[in-house]
Amino acid sequence: MTVRLIAVAGESLVDIVHDGATREIPGGSPANVALGLARLGTPVEFATWLGDDAHGLRIADHLQASGVRLVPGVFGATRTSVAIVRLAQDGQPTYEFGIEWDLPEVQQTPRWLHVGSIGAFLQPGASKVLALVRRTAAAAGTVSFDPNIRPALLGDAAGVRAWFEQLAASANVVKLSDEDAAWLYPGFSTDAVLDRLLEVGVELAVITTGAAGSVLATALERVPVPSERVDVVDTVGAGDTYMATLIWQLRSHGAALGSIDGSALAELGRVSARAAAITVSRRGADLPTADDLLSVAGEDSG
Numbered sequence: 001m002t003v004r005l006i007a008v009a010g011e012s013l014v015d016i017v018h019d020g021a022t023r024e025i026p027g028g029s030p031a032n033v034a035l036g037l038a039r040l041g042t043p044v045e046f047a048t049w050l051g052d053d054a055h056g057l058r059i060a061d062h063l064q065a066s067g068v069r070l071v072p073g074v075f076g077a078t079r080t081s082v083a084i085v086r087l088a089q090d091g092q093p094t095y096e097f098g099i100e101w102d103l104p105e106v107q108q109t110p111r112w113l114h115v116g117s118i119g120a121f122l123q124p125g126a127s128k129v130l131a132l133v134r135r136t137a138a139a140a141g142t143v144s145f146d147p148n149i150r151p152a153l154l155g156d157a158a159g160v161r162a163w164f165e166q167l168a169a170s171a172n173v174v175k176l177s178d179e180d181a182a183w184l185y186p187g188f189s190t191d192a193v194l195d196r197l198l199e200v201g202v203e204l205a206v207i208t209t210g211a212a213g214s215v216l217a218t219a220l221e222r223v224p225v226p227s228e229r230v231d232v233v234d235t236v237g238a239g240d241t242y243m244a245t246l247i248w249q250l251r252s253h254g255a256a257l258g259s260i261d262g263s264a265l266a267e268l269g270r271v272s273a274r275a276a277a278i279t280v281s282r283r284g285a286d287l288p289t290a291d292d293l294l295s296v297a298g299e300d301s302g
Contacts, residue, residue, distance in 0.1 A: 006251060007110035008034040009047040009129055010119030011101050012063075013081035014055045015236065015285075024055075025236075026062040027083065027285050029117035029148040032237050036244025036275075036287040038067040042251065047071045047106050049125065055080035073104035085236065093236050097153055103128040109139045112251060114243070116146035120167055121154055130167060137170040142257075144173040144250075146243045149180045157183065168200050172257050173250065175206040175243050190215055194222065203258035204250075206269075208242055214273065216265040218258050225269030228277035237285025238276045244287065245275035 010030025017023045034046040046068050050056035052075045059080065060070060077100045084096040099118055103125040113136040115129050133143050145167055154160045161184050168174050174197050176184070181193045188196070190207050194217040197205035208214040213226040249268050250257065260268070274296055278288040288296075 005043045005045060005110070006037055006112040006114065006247065007045045007047065007106065008037070008114045009103060009106065009132055010115055010117055011081060011099065011122075011125075012046075012048040012050060012059045013083050013097075013099065014059065015083050015085045017085045017087065017236075019087040024058075025285065026059040027236070028081070029146065029240050030115070030119055031059065031063065032240035032285050032287060033114055033116070033146070033244045033247070034068045035063055035066050035285075036241055037248060038063075039287055039289045040244065040248040040293075041290050042248055043067075043069075045069045045071055045110075046074075047104055048074050048119075049077045049081075049100065049102050049104065050074050051077040051080040051100075053080055055082065071104055071106060076102065076104060087236075095150065095152070097150065099153065101125040103132070106132055110136050110141055112142045112144070112247070114144045114146075114247060115167070116243075117148035118150055118153060120145070120147060121160065121163065126163070133167055133170045142173070142250075143171040144175075144243070144247055145171040146175045146239070147180055147184070148177070148239065149183050151183060157186075160184070165200050168197060168202055171202055173204045173206070173246070174202045175208065175239075175246065177239055178207060178209040178212075181207055191222075203256070204260065206246065208239060210238075214242070214269050216269050218260060218265070220259065221262045221265055223262050223265040223269065225266055225273060228273050230277040230281045237287060238280045240285065241279040241287050242272040242276045245272040245293075 008030050011028045012031040013028040015025045015027040034044050037044040081099040085093045101122045185193050194205045205217045215224050275288050
């Protein structure tokens with residue numbers, strides 16, 4: 001089987017984590033998704049925006065060590081973006097950001113494109129992301145989108161929701177966390193948010209709810225999937241792991257996304273939850289490999 005190249009477009013940054021000590025960890029939601037895909041054995045190209053500085057070189061080395069290919073022109077920023085991360089006792093993070101974002105040119109139209117997070121909303125790069133999404137959709141490519149909402153960097157919720165829905169209208173797969181859903185659609189139930197995503201044209205809509213699991217929905221099926229039980233060390237990167245693992249499974253799925261049956265949706269959710277559980281059991285956004293997933297699956301069946 002020929003594995004198709006996947007392109008990811010979005011920000012990279014260094015997480016400066018304060019949890020009793022201070023650690024600097026390469027991160028950023030799209031960067032984590034690209035890393036996760038590469039660790040799962042999927043060829044992936046990453047369009048991001050780095051400074052030619054110590055942080056930028058560290059991010060590049062971190063990604064390339066796992067097999068991520070950076071597009072030409074990524075070192076165009078005046079400085080590499082950072083996020084100050086403070087972890088509560090339960091492992092939940094809060095963030096403060098110093099972001100510079102633009103999108104280098106992506107010359108070839110991807111067969112599969114993943115976008116999301118700050119890069120999908122912060123100008124000037126966000127307009128280029130939207131154009132790339134529409135270009136990919138127009139060429140019959142597949143688009144996945146995880147908004148990974150960061151309210152501190154965004155403006156009026158109504159305006160952000162309109163921009164979000166422009167992107168979602170050209171996407172095949174959209175994943176929201178329950179926090180994303182509550183911010184974008186205050187007062188909406190999980191089912192109502194899923195209904196809205198399907199209404200704007202999404203084929204497969206997913207809402208993750210942390211320890212409560214996730215719900216995967218198409219126009220024909222709606223399947224709740226429990227989370228995996230695990231001792232939580234650090235939740236950073238959990239949603240990105242779920243997203244990367246979902247794409248990894250879908251990229252070779254034979255059926256059209258909107259016609260995936262309930263049992264297949266449940267399996268997609270279970271494997272993605274298993275991968276996220278591995279990440280939260282580790283310190284930092286240390287996403288699993290395919291061997292890690294197979295090892296955990298073997299333990300569960302043993």
